[in-house]
Amino acid sequence: MTVLSILVFLPLAAALVLLAWPRPPGRTATWIWIWASAVDLALVVGLWLAYGGGPGVTDGFAFEQRASWIPGVGSSYHVGVDGLSLPLAALTAVLFLACGVHALGEDRNRRSYAALFLFLQTVCTGLFVSLDLILFFVFFDLSIVGMYFVIAGWGHTQAARAALKFFLYTFLGSLALLLGFIGLYVGSDPHTFDMVELARTTPLDGRPVFGGLVLLAIGLGLAVKTPTFPFHTWLPPAHTEAPAEGSAILAGVLLKMGTFGFVRIAMPILPEAWRQWAWLIVVVGVVSVLWGALVALAQSSFKRLIAYTSVNHMGYVILALGAAGMLGGDAAARSVAVTGAVTQMVSHGLLTGALFLLTGVMWRRRETYEMSEYGGLAGPAPRFAALLALAAFGSLGLPGFSGFIAEFQIFAGSLGPAPVATVVALVGILVTAGLFLWALQRILLGSREETGFRDLRWHETASIAPLMGLAVVVGLVPAWLLGVIDPAARAVVDLLGS
């Protein structure tokens, strides 16, 4: 077992310990979650420090491990990290730890809650390091199952309905994904589910119809998960009903499975189809950007608002990945766009994770997300106000936070290949600025004299502030992160051709 597999399965082991321990006292279960996630984070930091920085994608994976699993269909337990997956594996570790700390305020059935999240952590980490399509798919589906129980079990009043909608919608998407994977298997010779093999041979190049259909199936599956317009309607109810930690993981990590799938699977394995349909992908990205931002602007519930901004933020990722397939542009610029897209995945995880944990604070105080129920909170709760303001400004792309580094690269890199679409998408950051300022004004500012809204407790600060701290570090000194992503982004763009 390599260190990567330990990273993946350590949380699951902790979950099993919890399941075997019928009545852990007090907050012990939550503390086990925190410690397991902390060890996982330490492992990821170690991996990061030891990471050699190979190109990845088709070659030069770090900490690679391959073991026989289902040899009959050419599927193996194949894991490894490169510049695309290491940042997301690290993000996963960070977010689960933050959620663990935040969950110290959750009193309902702590043991199952912790076990479920630990299970989810294994699933999420496993997905990002998977180099085999079947392995990827298994983790992809298990994440849906895990999140279903989180929402249904610990959600608010309409949780059962929202959880079911989430489950059916994304599960259906995963079926499309499976179909696409089978298409890849059928199209490859020798038949294999191995991503690295497939990316090296790109078996469907030269077969535009078949390649296009497989891309359609994979694209549908990933688009539902991302989610992009018009497949995003499961997202707002799921977030509105989910507990804070569930929302943070759903938005912070699970959505990334969609966008990560595009850059890990669709682009390297189906480069020709990707180029052929890049214009459509760009259009979907731009529509998601504007739709997400404009619909978010009309929301009265703060949590729904953040949910829609996720559609907007993921839209930038799709735009950049689509633009990377537009061959008109300069290859260097297109790789800037891909680097920006991966950075945006990390950045959105940190900032939206923080925002959702902050909505959890609101729920614990008042049991509502309606902005009209709040006002002037900057008075009684200055720390809450400061963190919410920072997260909102970070989310609207203010320089100094990770979002700017991501979006700047996305825009600068996409403008060359897809000028009109990029200029239209730029309007998104203006609308986002407007909606966040308006939300801050309604929740935090104004003459309303709030009393009895308690400022952040220590575990709330301890879970949210580090996320913002990381967002600032990435925003100010991003070189350590971009240096890891960049070679892989170049490799992806190379595969797409020039």
Add this chain to the structure above:
Amino acid sequence: MTAALALLVLLPVGSGVLLALAGLRGRAGAVQDAAGPLAVAVSVVVLALAVTVAVGRPALGVPLLPGADATLAVDGLSAVLVVLVGAVTPLVLLFATGDLGAGEARARFYGLMLIFEGAMLVTVTATSLVVLLGAWEVMGATSYALIAFWWREDRRVESGAVAFLTTRSADLGLYVAAGAALAGTGALVVADLPTASGGWLDVAAAGIVLAALGKSAQLPLSFWLSRAMDGPSPVSALLHSATMVAAGGYLLLRVGPLLDATGWAGPTVAWVGALTALVLGAVATAQTDFKQLLAASTAAQIGFVVLAAGVGATTGGTVQLVAHAAVKSALFLAAGAWLTALGTKQLTQLAGAARRFRTVGTAAVVALLALAGVPPLSLWATKDSVLAGALEESLPLYLVGLAGAVLSAAYAARAIAVVLAKESAPSRKRRRQQHLEEEPSGHVPTRGTASVAVLAGVGAILGLQVVPPFRGWYADALGGLAPSAGLLELAASAVLAVAVTLLVLRRGGAVVSGPAAASLAGWLGLERLAMSLVVRPVLRLSEGLAVVDDRVLDRAVVALPGLVRIGAAGLAGSGGESRIDGAVGALARGTAALGRLARRPQTGQLHQYYAQAAAALAVLAVVVIVVK
């Protein structure tokens, strides 16, 4: 020397962040009391660093993006701006220590002011577009937070949002310019922009021009500067006279070669600047609020800087920018001093203000005379340096600029007439019964007086910038002598300025009246126009889309697979592929069963949707197999 440059930007930003965070602990206590003196001390050190780098001209770069380092460098133009920002900030902060009393969130205020100063210093030294854009947007965000400083009042918070959103809409131009630079030059270097290939040159120029005009409150986006007046006066003295609004002018001066390279950008910029000088000058003559008058005047005076950039009169634009910064900063501080002392900034209530507070009054009158363009004070000389450049380009441009200059004499004289008015006893009594904006304190703090006096005094003599030996310094720093105004033009503008000033003073400050005055007083309704043309339609659109999202989109997604299924059934039937048909049917039945299960707990829609979509997928599977 590189360290000095790094420290120049890190010191104000770092200490600003720490101060703002420390301020979270409450409005009372040692941190709040120490914030002002600390900030003044920091800004004095920053001034020393600014002078150091202005002399030493260092450059530095740190890795930021792959292949695009964050680079800062001090050249001649940057050196001037760095010293200007460094010098104005401590004076404004010193004023604030007398202006903001106990009970105000002073740590937050000074923290934000220092962060702003750092962002402005980065803006004027950045040589990479990503750094420039970053600092540029941080200025906007800190200006939001500073305008909305008294966040309990909705109007001020909204004003901050109006200012931020308006300038950010223009900032999008810088994003476009960065993309164009990457596509057209393969890098993000500001100085490389003129070499951008093909149409990217024009795209980059358009983007930069848009961003600069927005930040400098030029037409038609000037209205945000009016709303920005809802912030504390020291904020206006720093941001809305000397620094942030000046940054747009600075950027245009910086990219002169880019404007030249396009052919169209220079004249466009020049005309926007000249028209802003004219129109906003007229707006200023009709204001009833002293700060509003100053704000409109700022847009108009920066208009001359923009005009200079458009005609390539870099030196003229720079000296105008510097002289205006000092003069206007002094005037905003004077407005703030009177607001504190008399509780008002309404011109009608400020009658005789200069007579009651003699030092501030004298300084303000000197600054207003400079603003009027009265010789030998600064703006007379600097503005003529700009107009000389305009005359070389085109006579109409010169005449519009000259008309703008006449209007500056008119509005400045209007303010002079008010603050120097001898107030009769009944009038004073009447005034005391009127509603005031704040509780008057009755006195101006000494520290505040000192700041106003220094800024006005220095501002008044900054005309020296255009005479030897300083003229030579500028020539060295900015590369080449500016066209100097001919004696005839200098004399003409002097006579015009003095004549208009005397005329307006004789009329007791009256300039315009009637419906024109009302329209001008409301900044030509530009904000209302933006609201009804942009903001409200966007809000309506967003509400409409939200309804579509809730009620239509969800169902459309449900209906679509249904259509596909019908089509697929036809396809399968006609092909006689009974095996496939059976498979489809089985799958549909299976999923329908799942759907019934799904329906039981909740909705009547999901099962349908699920079944139909699954059927569509099955069809897709079939097609894949067939095509393969």
